[in-house]
Amino acid sequence: MWGLGTPAPYPMSRIFRLILPVLLLGAGVAVFMALTSSRPIDQPLTPTERSWPVEVVTVQHQPLAPTVRLYGRIESPREARVRSALSTDVQEVRVLVGQSVRKGEELLQLDDHDLRLVLRQREAELTEIEAQIESENIRYRTDRSALEQESTLLTLAQSALQRAERLAQTQVGSQANVDEARQAVTRQMLSLTSRRRAIADHPARLAQLQARHQRAAVLRDRVLRDLERTRIVAPFDGRVTTVHVTPGDRVHPGDRLIDLFDTAYTEIRAQVPNRHLPVIRQSLGEGTPINATAALDGAPVELTLTRLSGKIEAGEGGVDGFFDFKGEHPPLELGRTIPVLVSLPPQPGVFALPVTAVYGADAVYHISDDRLVRVAVEHVGEYRNGEWGSWSLFRSTALQDGDTVLASQLPNAVEGLKVEIISTRD
Numbered sequence: 001m002w003g004l005g006t007p008a009p010y011p012m013s014r015i016f017r018l019i020l021p022v023l024l025l026g027a028g029v030a031v032f033m034a035l036t037s038s039r040p041i042d043q044p045l046t047p048t049e050r051s052w053p054v055e056v057v058t059v060q061h062q063p064l065a066p067t068v069r070l071y072g073r074i075e076s077p078r079e080a081r082v083r084s085a086l087s088t089d090v091q092e093v094r095v096l097v098g099q100s101v102r103k104g105e106e107l108l109q110l111d112d113h114d115l116r117l118v119l120r121q122r123e124a125e126l127t128e129i130e131a132q133i134e135s136e137n138i139r140y141r142t143d144r145s146a147l148e149q150e151s152t153l154l155t156l157a158q159s160a161l162q163r164a165e166r167l168a169q170t171q172v173g174s175q176a177n178v179d180e181a182r183q184a185v186t187r188q189m190l191s192l193t194s195r196r197r198a199i200a201d202h203p204a205r206l207a208q209l210q211a212r213h214q215r216a217a218v219l220r221d222r223v224l225r226d227l228e229r230t231r232i233v234a235p236f237d238g239r240v241t242t243v244h245v246t247p248g249d250r251v252h253p254g255d256r257l258i259d260l261f262d263t264a265y266t267e268i269r270a271q272v273p274n275r276h277l278p279v280i281r282q283s284l285g286e287g288t289p290i291n292a293t294a295a296l297d298g299a300p301v302e303l304t305l306t307r308l309s310g311k312i313e314a315g316e317g318g319v320d321g322f323f324d325f326k327g328e329h330p331p332l333e334l335g336r337t338i339p340v341l342v343s344l345p346p347q348p349g350v351f352a353l354p355v356t357a358v359y360g361a362d363a364v365y366h367i368s369d370d371r372l373v374r375v376a377v378e379h380v381g382e383y384r385n386g387e388w389g390s391w392s393l394f395r396s397t398a399l400q401d402g403d404t405v406l407a408s409q410l411p412n413a414v415e416g417l418k419v420e421i422i423s424t425r426d
Helices: 012-038 113-169 175-200 202-229 274-286
Strands: 052-058 063-064 067-075 079-083 088-093 106-110 232-233 238-243 254-262 267-273 291-296 297-310 318-325 337-342 347-354 365-367 372-375 377-384 393-396 403-404 420-426
Touching: 012 377, 106 254, 113 175, 113 202, 202 232, 267 274, 267 297, 267 337, 274 318, 297 420, 318 403, 347 377, 403 420
Parallel strands: 052 420
Antiparallel strands: 052 403, 063 347, 067 267, 067 337, 079 254, 088 106, 106 232, 238 254, 267 318, 291 297, 291 337, 297 318, 347 393, 365 372, 365 403, 377 393
16 A cells, blocks of 8 residues: 555556657667668769760862852743734634644644635736737737838838829829829828837837736735735744634734744753853853753753853843753753753862751861861852752861861751761762
8 A cells, every 4th residue: 555645656558658659769760770871882973975976078179160059941042923914714723732843834724715815806917917918919010010011001102102293294194193192192101100109119018018917916926925824834843832812713913823932942041140150251251161950850951051141130130141952952841940050160179068067158067086176168169969959169278188077967066066977978
């Protein structure tokens, strides 16, 4: 029994509840220390720089011909616009747009009925005048024959007058006989004079008839020419570009009928920038050909610059050049625009790089000790290295033969970037 005034001891359950958290905390601390002491020791990491795989090209200075990319338009210096010379109806159209024709082939027929009626009239007039000329010649021959007879009759009349005068002097004949004989002589002289005048007027009458004949022949020939103009034929081997009429249309002089161009005279007209003109003019003046290549339907076509235009239109930045096709002309359509790659005379001390090697307008990256070094270059022109317009020519005193230049486009290309060469372009 506990005495009065002595405190009662704690119950065991209460003591256990007080000690348990302390034991758990101590156990947790012991486990944490044991885990900490047994963990692996971290070693410090050394940073590694990344190398970018790239493609390169080798610099090689040599005389190379720069190229200039132009855009030309197919034209023909012999493009005919056939027009009507008559006022008539269209009877038949025998060609269509895009059709190829041969020289002399009939393209269109105009109505010729009225012209054939006029031709019959002109031929009748000509026949009438020819008959008048023949009649005049017969008359001239008759007058020449009658002139001799008229002269003979005048001689006889003069002899009769002399006899009548002699008889009148001997009083055998009368004065009336003399007067009649004198009148006969006078009448015969007048007839002879008239005959001589008719003969003398023959050249003038014949010339007048011949002039009328010539005038009638010209009118007849004009109708014949108009008849020829009703049959429209191709002036050369060509291709039809436009047909302006259909059967039944009424046309007048000057109206356009058909347009076509000579397929043997086609060329490409392209504007040459002013900065290239001195070199091109010098080459043409020396007789050095300027060759070019056009891309036509995916196939290359060889060209030659033949001449430069003598006029520059307002607002243009160059002179038009005319390129002729080498060999046989391919089938073309006028007005078609195609790219033209012009080869200029070779330039010394230049090197070729792909366009992917150029950063900005005048910089490339030289690779030295596996790092990029930015180098300024001078653009000379384009260069065709087996590919269509993918290379260019440059000059630079900072690059030597054998130096490697970055040929790939790196978005993060900067001075000093580390790279790894994986291939070299040729």
